[in-house]
Amino acid sequence: MSWLYLGIAVVFEVIVGISASRAQGFTKPWWTIGTLVSGAIATFFLGLALLTFDVGVGYAIWTSVAGVGIVVVGALFLDQKLGWRKGLGIAIVIGGVIGLQLSGAA
Structure with a gap:
């Protein structure tokens, strides 16, 4: 179940990143609210x-x-x-995540 929670947290963290860029320095109220709400949801599921x-x-x-x-x-x-x-950076990050998993993370 922890992988499901982590997956949900990742999805909402992606939404945070996109919403924050659209909020334009938190001058766009709806995008700002989206950033804050999705950030709270991401953090909640990360905690689980x-x-x-x-x-x-x-x-x-x-x-x-x-x-x-x-x-x-x-x-x-x-x-x-x-x-x-x-693309190279993404490959390196994915390699690092695989390495963490192989270390017996969870």
């Missing part, structure tokens, strides 16, 4: 996942996978460029 995961490993996986998700969503839907350097 951390009942099982080691805090360092769970938090690292959460932020890493969410960061990759934000880059991918930005490239697919927000006309942001995804060059080879970003």
